[in-house]
Amino acid sequence: MGNGFRYRAERISLGAMAAAGIAVLVADLLGWLDKMAPGGTLPKITLLILSTVTLFLLMEFDRLKVLDSIHRQISGLTVDGLTGDLRSRHYLGVVQVHESFPEQAFIGLVRSARREVAILQTWIPNLTSFKDELAQAVKDRQVEVNILLLHPSSPVAGLRDEALGSEPSAGMVDVDASLRVLGVIHGQLPPELRGKLRVKVYNSLPSIAVYKADERYLVSSFLHRRLAIESTQTEIQGCDTVMGREVQNELNTLWGIGSDVDLRDWHRSIESTNQ
Structure with a gap:
């Protein structure tokens, strides 16, 4: 009334x-x-x-x-405009989707990282693009760099090779190439900081590819006839968001079952894990 x-x-x-x-x-x-x-x-x-x-x-x-x-x-009803609780509830932590791996954006994230950089891959075809940034993150800010790669002798490596096929853009699974680059990075680090760069190999089904810098994740899938970095990338903000927790749990699971690689002699270290 x-x-x-x-x-x-x-x-x-x-x-x-x-x-x-x-x-x-x-x-x-x-x-x-x-x-x-x-x-x-x-x-x-x-x-x-x-x-x-x-x-x-x-x-x-x-x-x-x-x-x-x-x-x-x-x-505030845009992904960029949402903050905190709204983003977590409505988008589960997703802030953006990229058509392919945003290399320059990830390099920027590595340069600004203060705690951890982590990568989960079968192998890292674009490692040379940001190897210097990884080394600087350890040297300048003592960032923890944790790398998970598929064991070269894993049966899954052969299956992934078959899935990639013979497309011009497809590359064979080459863990050795990534380990060689990581071995060079390890040798360039001051002796007291070499423990900050840790590499493990896992013998398990790779579920997702993950590139992480602090609390920002870039997540993609292993599609047929396409490298993971050529697939769409889901960018997630926050370890405490729904998707952030799922990705972090997967990282933790594979890290727990992985075998350490001694980068001082990575080839012999890999051979010892076969025994």
Whole structure:
């Protein structure tokens, strides 16, 4: 009932304002204002109209606040605009999807990492693109770098080779190539920091490919006839989001079953894990 009365009062006020404006305009054109009350009528009418407008705005103040609140909520209904709880509930931590591996973006993430860089792959075909950044992360900021690679002798390696096929863009699973590069990085590190670079090989079904820097993940799948870095990449923010927890659990699981690689002599280390 209150809203109905308010609505009627607003309509009456607006109607009175419109009628007063028209009446003043007509009276002014006909010269009646000067005859009725020279020098005093127009200021009084103007004051009356302004007072009515002010009253109307005061009546609308609460409604304007509601509209402002709605605007703020709508402006946040984008992945980039969502924060904290909203992003976690509606997008499970996903902030962006890339058509392929965003190499420059990941290099930027490695450069800004302060705690950990982790990679889960069968092998890392693009390792040379950011090997210097990995070394600098360890040297300059003592970042932990944890790498998980598929064991070269794993039956899964042969299956992945078959899945990649003979497409021009497809490369065979070559864990040795990644280990050679990691061995070079290890040798370039100060002796006291070499423990910050840890590599493990796993003999298990690879579920996803993951590139992680602190709490930002880039996640892709192992599709047929396509490298993981050529597949779409789901970018996830936060270890405590739904998808972040799932990815981190997978990293933890494979890290737990993986075998350490001694990068001082990675070839012999790999051979010893076959025994």
